[in-house]
Each structure stands twice: as structure tokens, then as C-alpha cells.
Amino acid sequence: MHLVYPAVLAALLFCVGLYGVLARRNAILVLMSVELMLNAVNLNLVAFDVWLRDTLHAGQALTLFTIAIAAAEIGIGLSIVLLVYRNRCTSDIDRLRDLADVPTAADRMPGTTDNAPDVADGKRLTRGEAAA
Amino acid sequence: MTLAAGQGFLSPTGVEIAFLLVGVATLGAAVVTVTTRQLVHAALWLVVALGGLAVEYLLLTAEFIAWVQVLIYVGSVVVLLLFGLMLTKAPIGRSPDADSGNRWAALAVALAAAATLVWVVVDAFRSTWVDLDKATAGAEAGAGSTRVTGEFLFRHWVLPFEALSVLLLAALVGAIVLSRRDREDPKAGGGTGPTSGRSGRRPGVRGTGAGTGPRTPRLGTAGTGVTAPRTSAPEAPAPRASAGRTPAGARGDAAGQAPPPAAPQPPAPPRPTPR
Structure with missing residues (x-):
């Protein structure tokens, strides 16, 4: 074969x-x-x-x-x-999306995480501005 | 290999014709399994596909593996899958949401993988022949018979075999532990003596159920904040929250409290699993 x-x-x-x-x-x-x-x-x-x-x-x-x-x-x-x-x-x-990386309301508010790096803060700020 | 000059695509033997016919049937059954919208029919077409594979093993002179395939796959795995379909309340008729939204991407990925694999395999084994006659004539019992299988399995592969038995034991214990968790609830609610330690563990579970409370509005606001298909998210946490609370409500009922109004819809009855 x-x-x-x-x-x-x-x-x-x-x-x-x-x-x-x-x-x-x-x-x-x-x-x-x-x-x-x-x-x-x-x-x-x-x-x-x-x-x-x-x-x-x-x-x-x-x-x-x-x-x-x-x-x-x-x-x-x-x-x-x-x-x-x-x-x-x-x-x-x-x-089953509990572990998915979706932007939540806490992520959109800038300044909630103090020890985050500046780049992430700037990204979150722009995302918050885009949502606002 | 040595008979490569005398064989070719245009002179197929009887075994090759049978292999091709059974292979086409197996492939068709597999395609129906992954594309049908009736979930129980998918399991039944899987029986056809696995049985066809058992016939292919027989044609490849691996008799013992063929019967092991029939015993384990057709006999137990498909039955387990049917039990799973029943216990998760799969719809009997046609379910329109059997396929997810990314089926065209999945089809593209599968077609690309199939084209690549078939091209590589055909290009690599273009002039390779399996000598089935010598495989059966080498030993008087055949290369894949039970006797030969037992000899090489218990002479050369005995240590992996024992390790495999340990793995099966671990899988057995794991399946029992995973499926027993809800069956202990009435026992823990009864407050019997030996399970008091487990009933002491239960409030921790209820605490995590209450911990879904602050998570639910967060998901709701997330659902309202994003695009239109996510608007189904505010309805989605509602059965989840009731699912989280219903065992606690059942335990509260056992402790003498009144059941909450969400209690008449338990997520799943604590049925014994097939094991």
C-alpha cells in the first residue's frame, strides 16, 4: 500500500x-x-x-x-x-469570557492605578478620552 | 520499498481500494461531525468516523489496536460524550448557534493547514510503499496481533505502561473530585459529624458566591460601555448570579431559611455523573 x-x-x-x-x-x-x-x-x-x-x-x-x-x-x-x-x-x-482582556470602567478611569507605568497611564488616558 | 518498481498509483491493490473507500467514508463522517447543527447527531457521526478508523487499522494489520479503538472510543468515549450532552441539556433538535462567529476564519485556517500538510506529505512520501504482505508474513501471527502486542508491550514498554496506569488513576481521582463537589452539599447542610469540617469549608465557597456580587455590576457597566453586540452582557450575568446563589440558597433552605425566589431554577440538578 x-x-x-x-x-x-x-x-x-x-x-x-x-x-x-x-x-x-x-x-x-x-x-x-x-x-x-x-x-x-x-x-x-x-x-x-x-x-x-x-x-x-x-x-x-x-x-x-x-x-x-x-x-x-x-x-x-x-x-x-x-x-x-x-x-x-x-x-x-x-x-466564558471572564479572563478576556476587555476594557472595563475601572480601566477607563485614569489614575485608579497609581503604580502603573506612564505608558500604560497615557494609553488609558487616551482610551478614556476616546470613550468620553 | 523493494516492490516500489512494481507498484504505482494506477495499479491499486484490493487493500488500497478498500482503504480509499473506507477513508472517504471516514472523512465524510468526520466532516458531518464538525458541521452538523444537531448535537446528538454529531456524536453519532463520530461513531461512524471512529469505526471507520478501526477498519483502517485492520487494513494496516494492526488488529489489536483496531479492537482497542472499538472498545475504548466507540464503546466508552462516545457514550461519555452522549452523557455529557445530556447532562448539559443539549437541545435535541437543530440548534442554530452550534457554530461560533469565527467559522469562516476557522475554515480558512483549516484549509490552509490541510493544503500545507497534504502538500508536504505527498512530496515527502511520494515513492514510499508499505509492505503489508511482509508485515503479515514476518511472524506467523502477524505484526499487530494480540500476541505480538503483548510481547512488545510487556517486554519493552513495561515502565511507560505502569506510568500510564498511574496517570489513569490520577485522572479517575480528578474526575471524581471534580464531579462530587455538589453532591456533598446536602450532607454538609445536614451538619453531620464527620462532614463538619467540610461544612466549615462551605462558607468560604458561599463567600466567593457573594463575591460575584460586585463583579456583576462591573460586567454590566462594561457591557453598556462597549459596542452593540455586548449589550447582551447585562442579561448574561443574571443567570450567572443566580447560578452562584442557588447552591447558597439551597444550603440556606437546609439551614431553615426561606428559599429565594430565584431558587426554582437550579442550574443543574446534582445528578450522579456517569462515573
């Missing part, structure tokens, strides 16, 4: 998973896309193990380890998603 077939299939599966991770909104769908990416890597490992045929069978052993780690990852990830859903009533990734 030509090695290009499994390698191209793995690359395309990885990119499909990449699209899913970037474009999906629900956290569980993102986890599904991560599973697709991990499976693409597994297919690559198996194909190259069959091609190289080393005595240690490193590709197949690493595939088994990757499957086990993916199972652990999906368990932890789903429990984290459930915990987020219990606390926030949503599992949409777009709404």
Missing part, C-alpha cells in the same frame, strides 16, 4: 478536527473535534509503524498510550465542562 494514503487521510482528519475546534461553540463538540485530531495522529502512528517495522513496535505502543491518555482527557474534560455548566448554566465557549 502506498504510504501517502494513510498519511493524507490522517492530515485531512486532523484539519477537520482543527476546523471543529476553532468553529464550534459548544464545549462538548470541541471535545469531539479534539478526539478527531487525536485519532488522526493515531492513524499516522500506526501507518508509520507498519512502514518502518522496528522491533520495539514504538508506533503501536505509542498508539495504545495515546488512546489511554485520550480516554483520561475526555473524562477530565467532561467533568470540567459539567462543572462549568453547573456554575454558569451554559457550556458555550464564547460566553
Whole structure:
């Protein structure tokens, strides 16, 4: 068998998973896309193990380890998603923006932070002027 | 490799034809998985994609990995995902907001990555052939059978295997700890003796719930201060604040106080998780 077939299939599966991770909104769908990416890597490992045929069978052993780690990852990830859903009533990734760097009212007021450097103060001042 | 002269793209073998057909089906199922708007159907199409990958492993003479794939992925991971979809109250029908706003940027990134990867892979392995016949004829049981897998796994890879068992134990404990936190609440509200230390820890949690109080107006003013799509931010902290207060209200109810009016909508019932 030509090695290009499994390698191209793995690359395309990885990119499909990449699209899913970037474009999906629900956290569980993102986890599904991560599973697709991990499976693409597994297919690559198996194909190259069959091609190289080393005595240690490193590709197949690493595939088994990757499957086990993916199972652990999906368990932890789903429990984290459930915990987020219990606390926030949503599992949409777009709404989990508490750590996002959005300008708030405290940032727009100049002089609230005294120990900030002058450049940041000037930037905040201009931003406050633009908002005012 | 040695048979490279006798093989080519125009003379595919039966294994190659089967690999291509199953690969097209797998890729189509994966595309449907990441593009469908019905969340449960996405999980079911993921079953098709992972099963197709198991068939690909079988065609690549990795039998044990194929059955491990069927057992773990199709058997447990998809079931876990379906449980997660049910516990987060995923809508059954078509949900119009399954894709976020940056899907075209995501499509561009994915297409660029696919073009780059396929070009590199085809250019690198243009004249490389996998000799499946020799792989099966080398040992009488095959290169990927259970016997060979057991031998190399427990002879050469025993230490990573044990480390992996420790990692699985850590993941198990972590999942239990993460999902048990709300189930201890009625026990802590009952004030039994051995959990009094935990009920002493509970007011700290309630304090953080009250700490969301000053955060809520800040987000509200931030939402009114920025552009038009952020106007949904003042509604957004309202269920968040009720979500933060509802366990405290449940505990207050257990302590004898009257429940707040926001209590009839708990964020999620403290159901036992599938583990």
C-alpha cells in the first residue's frame, strides 16, 4: 500500500478536527473535534509503524498510550465542562469570557492605578478620552 | 520499498481500494461531525468516523489496536460524550448557534493547514510503499496481533505502561473530585459529624458566591460601555448570579431559611455523573 494514503487521510482528519475546534461553540463538540485530531495522529502512528517495522513496535505502543491518555482527557474534560455548566448554566465557549482582556470602567478611569507605568497611564488616558 | 518498481498509483491493490473507500467514508463522517447543527447527531457521526478508523487499522494489520479503538472510543468515549450532552441539556433538535462567529476564519485556517500538510506529505512520501504482505508474513501471527502486542508491550514498554496506569488513576481521582463537589452539599447542610469540617469549608465557597456580587455590576457597566453586540452582557450575568446563589440558597433552605425566589431554577440538578 502506498504510504501517502494513510498519511493524507490522517492530515485531512486532523484539519477537520482543527476546523471543529476553532468553529464550534459548544464545549462538548470541541471535545469531539479534539478526539478527531487525536485519532488522526493515531492513524499516522500506526501507518508509520507498519512502514518502518522496528522491533520495539514504538508506533503501536505509542498508539495504545495515546488512546489511554485520550480516554483520561475526555473524562477530565467532561467533568470540567459539567462543572462549568453547573456554575454558569451554559457550556458555550464564547460566553466564558471572564479572563478576556476587555476594557472595563475601572480601566477607563485614569489614575485608579497609581503604580502603573506612564505608558500604560497615557494609553488609558487616551482610551478614556476616546470613550468620553 | 523493494516492490516500489512494481507498484504505482494506477495499479491499486484490493487493500488500497478498500482503504480509499473506507477513508472517504471516514472523512465524510468526520466532516458531518464538525458541521452538523444537531448535537446528538454529531456524536453519532463520530461513531461512524471512529469505526471507520478501526477498519483502517485492520487494513494496516494492526488488529489489536483496531479492537482497542472499538472498545475504548466507540464503546466508552462516545457514550461519555452522549452523557455529557445530556447532562448539559443539549437541545435535541437543530440548534442554530452550534457554530461560533469565527467559522469562516476557522475554515480558512483549516484549509490552509490541510493544503500545507497534504502538500508536504505527498512530496515527502511520494515513492514510499508499505509492505503489508511482509508485515503479515514476518511472524506467523502477524505484526499487530494480540500476541505480538503483548510481547512488545510487556517486554519493552513495561515502565511507560505502569506510568500510564498511574496517570489513569490520577485522572479517575480528578474526575471524581471534580464531579462530587455538589453532591456533598446536602450532607454538609445536614451538619453531620464527620462532614463538619467540610461544612466549615462551605462558607468560604458561599463567600466567593457573594463575591460575584460586585463583579456583576462591573460586567454590566462594561457591557453598556462597549459596542452593540455586548449589550447582551447585562442579561448574561443574571443567570450567572443566580447560578452562584442557588447552591447558597439551597444550603440556606437546609439551614431553615426561606428559599429565594430565584431558587426554582437550579442550574443543574446534582445528578450522579456517569462515573
